[in-house]
Amino acid sequence: MTHHSLSQRITQTFIAIFLFSSLLVACASGSTGSGSGNTPQASRLSPTAPPTPITQPVPPTQTDCPPDHTGRALVTAPIVQGKNPQLVYIPSGSPDYLRRMVRYDTVTHTTTDIVKVPENTVIKYIILASNDPWVFFVTGPDSHYPSPVGTLQAVRIDGQGLQTLYCDISGVYSLVSPDHHYIAFADYAQYPEAPDTIHLFDTTTGQIFDKIKTPLQTTKPYDDPVPYLWLSNTQLYLHDKSDPGFRGRVYSDFASNVYLLDTNSADNQLLDALNAVTKQSNTSITTDGSSLYMSQQQCQDQSKIVCSPGTLVKSTISRLATQGGDASPFYESAQLAIDTIKMIDSQSLLVSGSNDSANTYEIWTVNTNGSNAKRIASVPLVSTENGGYRTVGNVSGDHTQFLVTNWHTDPVEGPQMYIGSVQDGTLTPLQPNVTYLFATGWTML
DSSP: HHHHHHHHHHHHHHHHHHHHHHHHHHHHSSOOOOOOTTSSSOOOOOOOOOOOOOOOOOOOOOOOOOOTTTOOOOOOOOOOSSEEEEEOOOOOOOHHHHHHHHEEEETTTEEEEEEOTTTTEEEEEEEEEOOEEEEEEEEEEOOOSSSEEEEEEETTTTSOOOEEEEEEEOEEEEEEOTTTTEEEEEOSSSSSSSOOEEEEEEETOEEEEEEEEEOOOOSSSOOOEEEEESSSSEEEEEEOSSSSTTTTTTTTTSOOOOOETTTOSSSSSSSSSSSEEEEESEEEEOSSSEEEEEEEEEEETTTOOOOOOOEEEEEHHHHHHTTTTOEEEEEESSSSSEEEEEEEETTTEEEEETTTTTTTTEEEEEESSSSSOEEEEEEOOOOOOSOOOOOEEEEOTTEEEEEEEOOOSSSOOOEEEEEEETTTEEEEEEEEEOOOOGGEEEEOO
């Protein structure tokens, strides 16, 4: 009897310990807060990975002309862009010259067609924002003396989505904003017989807005601003005294002004209403979005913006606020007549110009504080029958390469197009007989 009672008490004790332990576990894992004990626990969700982006086909588009004086919105679809710099350009030296647009992969060294236009039609110029997956371009009838009037079209860099946005567009100096929302352009009849107008084409609606009106001018110096450089998605620098034959080249006389246009401002503004960023003469401007950089030549003839051979006193590069103000010089050269500056990144610039004492055209890199100036490439200055400017183009989106067009190495051979290395200046020939920089641009794929 006693043995049975002892066994019963031991069993009851174990049961009590088990129940008490279970209660402790339940309390430790129970719900928190002031709600009822029957309130269910909030489930713990593991972090959800963002969806993997995928390339999608472009919906159906139209390539015929919309009704007169109307445009179409850009039809888009996502594309996954890679890390390989792609040079977009119009190849020459083939029966379909000016009818093909291609992209050259600088990593795989392969060339791929983007679009080919019909016979008796040519691609007049390309409008491409850095790293943009969409290429805008203007086409028109094949002619020995083509007018800038043409058809505004667009295509994705993989060749999909060819579409017509506007017909009979009369534009020069066309520039697309970094987000490709706006395409800015100036009237063809710019100088000096007609009033000037700066237009914006809205790619999201197909509308054209007249932003700037400049009154008719019949006496020098003419003030003819044209789109020159986007500061942001909604701010555009206008630069006057540009030579209609060569984008960005300035006349050798009179002042060269830089204005800043806000695309959100009212339509049909007068030029006087714009912010004058600087009225100092300059040969080139560029920006990293936080500062404006400006190159200048000081000539023996102080009325000149671009010095004649042998008349350079010095070239300078200055920094100023993006909205304007005093310019602070940080680099100068008594030998190099600087005509072009381009941003490599926020810390350095690509600089080019003629060195008459060495009879060379040279490309340099220099830090934005003026330090570490280094010549990375040069070519002899040669006289050529077809002339033309050597033009150093924009830097690729990964900051490693730049473009040079109309690069003459001797007076007999035609102009060459090269891809240059920012690091050491190595120039890789890509395409013979390419003269015009407006036929090129950089993107990634």
